[in-house]
Amino acid sequence: MKISDFELYKSLLYDKSGLVITPDKSYLLDSRLTPIAKKWNYATLEAMTLHLRALPDEKLIKDIVEAMTTNETSFFRDTKPFTIFQETILPVLLEKRKTKRTLRIWCAACSSGQEPYSLAMILKEKEAELRGWRIEIVATDISDEILDQAKRASYTQFEVQRGLPIQYLMKYFMQIGEAWQLKDEIRNMIRFSNFNLLDSMSRLGTFDIVFCRNVLIYFDEKNKRTILEKIAGQLENDGFLLLGGAETVLGITDKFAPNPEKRGLYVKTQAAKEGSSSATGSATGSSTSGSSAGSTRPIGSGLTTGLFKRT
Amino acid sequence: MKTCLVVDDSRVVRKVARRILEDLRFNCEEAEDGQQAYEFCSTAMPEVILLDWNMPVMSGIEFLEKLRQMPSGDTPRVVFCTTENDMSHIQRAMMAGANEYIMKPFDTDIIKSKFIQIGLIDDE
Numbered sequence: 072m073k074i075s076d077f078e079l080y081k082s083l084l085y086d087k088s089g090l091v092i093t094p095d096k097s098y099l100l101d102s103r104l105t106p107i108a109k110k111w112n113y114a115t116l117e118a119m120t121l122h123l124r125a126l127p128d129e130k131l132i133k134d135i136v137e138a139m140t141t142n143e144t145s146f147f148r149d150t151k152p153f154t155i156f157q158e159t160i161l162p163v164l165l166e167k168r169k170t171k172r173t174l175r176i177w178c179a180a181c182s183s184g185q186e187p188y189s190l191a192m193i194l195k196e197k198e199a200e201l202r203g204w205r206i207e208i209v210a211t212d213i214s215d216e217i218l219d220q221a222k223r224a225s226y227t228q229f230e231v232q233r234g235l236p237i238q239y240l241m242k243y244f245m246q247i248g249e250a251w252q253l254k255d256e257i258r259n260m261i262r263f264s265n266f267n268l269l270d271s272m273s274r275l276g277t278f279d280i281v282f283c284r285n286v287l288i289y290f291d292e293k294n295k296r297t298i299l300e301k302i303a304g305q306l307e308n309d310g311f312l313l314l315g316g317a318e319t320v321l322g323i324t325d326k327f328a329p330n331p332e333k334r335g336l337y338v339k340t341q342a343a344k345e346g347s348s349s350a351t352g353s354a355t356g357s358s359t360s361g362s363s364a365g366s367t368r369p370i371g372s373g374l375t376t377g378l379f380k381r382t
Numbered sequence: 383m384k385t386c387l388v389v390d391d392s393r394v395v396r397k398v399a400r401r402i403l404e405d406l407r408f409n410c411e412e413a414e415d416g417q418q419a420y421e422f423c424s425t426a427m428p429e430v431i432l433l434d435w436n437m438p439v440m441s442g443i444e445f446l447e448k449l450r451q452m453p454s455g456d457t458p459r460v461v462f463c464t465t466e467n468d469m470s471h472i473q474r475a476m477m478a479g480a481n482e483y484i485m486k487p488f489d490t491d492i493i494k495s496k497f498i499q500i501g502l503i504d505d506e
């Protein structure tokens with residue numbers, strides 16, 4: 072691919088989805104965009120690029136952005152976040168929300184659905200304990216194609232063997248030909264919609280738990296910071312954030328602090344609780360000062376201060 | 383080091399399984415059918431058994447039923463690993479006391495993820 076074409080796609084992808092593509096990944100553009108060119112009846116990828124330059128078609132751009140996403144995921148991916156959800160987060164929030172009896176959970180880059188469905192199965196197992204609760208799981212992604220797949224909830228033999236305990240397969244799936252179809256009782260627990268993490272999050276409402284896993288790795292530091300700080304704005308002060316194994320808040324934002332014992336688990340810092348509205352002034356220049364009081368405090372104790380100071 | 387007994391009548395499958403298991407730091411032993419596996423277990427119970435279904439002499443399911451009757455036969459974790467991939471086989475295996483179930487073809491990822499689930503290895 073020509074340098075100038077590479078630059079075109081690079082800036083387009085960055086603007087539309089935040090994806091950072093480096094020259095050593097330029098082969099990915101070729102391999103993933105050639106099928107798009109074919110789909111749009113261009114003789115070659117160069118021909119498509121030429122037209123894209125002349126008159127950018129929104130639908131074509133959308134196809135390009137979707138083609139460049141990495142949708143790698145699995146049920147109960149990495150195990151631990153789901154153990155943390157079940158054994159640490161749920162007990163705390165079930166206690167804290169026992170009068171309100173509602174929980175809102177957001178999977179912010181849900182891909183083909185394995186992550187939200189894993190959470191749904193955990194909750195289904197606790198059905199008796201959760202009687203009378205209203206639990207909402209919102210699952211979003213930038214790609215309509217992958218969202219359609221998520222809604223269909225039909226998985227291959229390979230997919231149901233990575234991370235999914237056999238008991239859950241027996242209980243919650245039906246075998247239809249070669250495919251494994253998740254049952255409606257689990258499918259109905261998730262609300263899927265298209266959402267770009269670069270957009271304003273306010274329409275989503277506030278959440279108690281946010282899973283934002285294995286997506287920030289594709290972004291630059293500026294977008295990571297903006298997204299994390301927007302998430303802080305949508306997260307209840309005593310809420311929980313889970314990031315992927317290769318992701319962190321350290322050196323990026325002081326709105327969240329890691330739980331020292333539970334890898335991947337983050338809570339809002341005092342600073343984030345007090346002034347979500349003054350984010351503009353304090354966001355920059357705080358490279359390594361994320362270790363405020365919040366980070367050393369164990370979950371479940373001493374988090375009752377600063378009740379709802381949000382303005 | 384934990385021992386895993388691989389029970390499969392195919393030498394190729396045993397070899398592939400051995401490579402994966404040794405990478406996961408298991409000591410690997412082999413048996414070609416249920417009868418050989420039964421004899422192995424009479425002298426020493428392994429921590430885990432990777433078990434094929436269809437084999438000559440004694441099938442995997444027959445072996446499992448016998449194993450669970452043996453003294454300390456409830457200690458090994460049994461993971462079926464078979465081309466039988468329909469719900470009724472899975473249910474039958476679990477009823478007979480299997481701990482997990484792998485549908486062939488398998489790879490390192492699948493074995494690893496199943497072993498993590500039944501607590502045989504730690505994540506990472």
Ligand SMILES: C[S@@+](CC[C@H](N)C(=O)[O-])C[C@H]1O[C@@H](n2cnc3c(N)ncnc32)[C@H](O)[C@@H]1O
Pocket residue numbers: 087088089140141142143144145148179180181182183186211212213214217266267268269283284285286315
């Ligand atoms: C590797 S998957 C992660 C799936 C799941 N969270 C997990 O950890 O297994 C990354 C997902 O992020 C989505 N994505 C990429 N850029 C995005 C953006 N700007 N807004 C929302 N989703 C995005 C991709 O479409 C893809 O499905």
